[in-house]
Amino acid sequence: MIRNPPPWPNDCKCAVSITFDMDADSLIHLEHPSDSYRRVSTISMLRYGPEIAIERILKTYERLGLQQTFFIPGWCVRQYPDVVRRIVSDGHEIAHHGYLHENPIGLEPAAQADIIDRGIDAIVDIAGVRPQGYRAPLYNFSDHTFDLLVERGFKYDASLMGDDIPYLLSSNQHELVELPSHWGCDDWPPFAHVPDLNYEMPVRAPSSGLQGFFEEFDAAYQWGGLFVPVWHPFVTGRLGRWSQVDRWLADIVKREDVWITTMANIAEYIRLLHRQGKYEPRIDTLPYYSGPVAG
Numbered sequence: 001m002i003r004n005p006p007p008w009p010n011d012c013k014c015a016v017s018i019t020f021d022m023d024a025d026s027l028i029h030l031e032h033p034s035d036s037y038r039r040v041s042t043i044s045m046l047r048y049g050p051e052i053a054i055e056r057i058l059k060t061y062e063r064l065g066l067q068q069t070f071f072i073p074g075w076c077v078r079q080y081p082d083v084v085r086r087i088v089s090d091g092h093e094i095a096h097h098g099y100l101h102e103n104p105i106g107l108e109p110a111a112q113a114d115i116i117d118r119g120i121d122a123i124v125d126i127a128g129v130r131p132q133g134y135r136a137p138l139y140n141f142s143d144h145t146f147d148l149l150v151e152r153g154f155k156y157d158a159s160l161m162g163d164d165i166p167y168l169l170s171s172n173q174h175e176l177v178e179l180p181s182h183w184g185c186d187d188w189p190p191f192a193h194v195p196d197l198n199y200e201m202p203v204r205a206p207s208s209g210l211q212g213f214f215e216e217f218d219a220a221y222q223w224g225g226l227f228v229p230v231w232h233p234f235v236t237g238r239l240g241r242w243s244q245v246d247r248w249l250a251d252i253v254k255r256e257d258v259w260i261t262t263m264a265n266i267a268e269y270i271r272l273l274h275r276q277g278k279y280e281p282r283i284d285t286l287p288y289y290s291g292p293v294a295g
């Protein structure tokens with residue numbers, strides 16, 4: 001099913017990195033810049049992430065001895081510094097996710113560069129580490145993103161959907177590890193219902209909504225893939241959903257043949273195998289197109 005799965009360490013059958021994008025209330029301020037402060041209920045729902053869910057998630061990770069990755073917009077890093085410091089002090093990775101969750105598509109390179117730089121500065125100031133990984137807000141990796149990430153020394157990207165396993169993005173003699181995911185591993189479609197953001201989905205029961213993720217994991221486990229759920233603390237960190245994830249995680253930790261680690265560790269591992277000639281990742285050369293295809 002997978003043409004060339006990586007040899008995962010310690011004979012593990014697959015790799016898993018649970019990624020939480022802690023967008024918090026950045027989304028509402030971007031969507032409604034003039035009156036977001038009046039939308040108190042929506043703000044409260046989004047603040048559930050940093051205020052309530054993160055601690056619950058960290059406790060699960062601590063109990064199970066896991067280190068995972070949190071993508072956090074720079075504004076959220078500055079708005080919720082204690083939460084960010086707690087994540088870091090527990091040994092987890094903080095990665096880059098824009099500044100106020102701006103959509104990169106359509107931005108001029110200088111504007112996108114400014115956002116990326118402000119996001120890096122926030123993470124360095126509050127977390128004391130430089131981010132190695134990036135996920136574009138809304139997965140919207142633009143035609144400038146690769147160059148901007150390479151110029152700033154990023155090690156990996158996590159915005160694209162082009163494979164089931166890590167691969168390399170290549171352009172102008174530079175390379176970046178891509179750790180892909182896809183919409184079937186994102187918790188907005190089954191669970192998010194946010195009228196103020198024009199996103200209204202029929203919210204599924206925790207068990208039926210999570211079923212899709214667990215089946216994605218089962219396939220990665222069977223075929224040697226990479227499972228990267230893209231979750232949000234205010235969505236999957238809610239009580240009913242996280243209770244089920246907590247049980248599921250405890251079960252896969254027990255198997256001892258699943259490599260559950262940070263995105264940075266997976267990227268570094270793939271880079272090392274490649275450098276040592278032990279594994280040839282697929283190479284995807286950018287850009288796919290240099291201009292409009294139609295017309």
Ligand SMILES: [Zn+2]
Nearest residue numbers: 021023137138
């Ligand atoms: Zn996001």
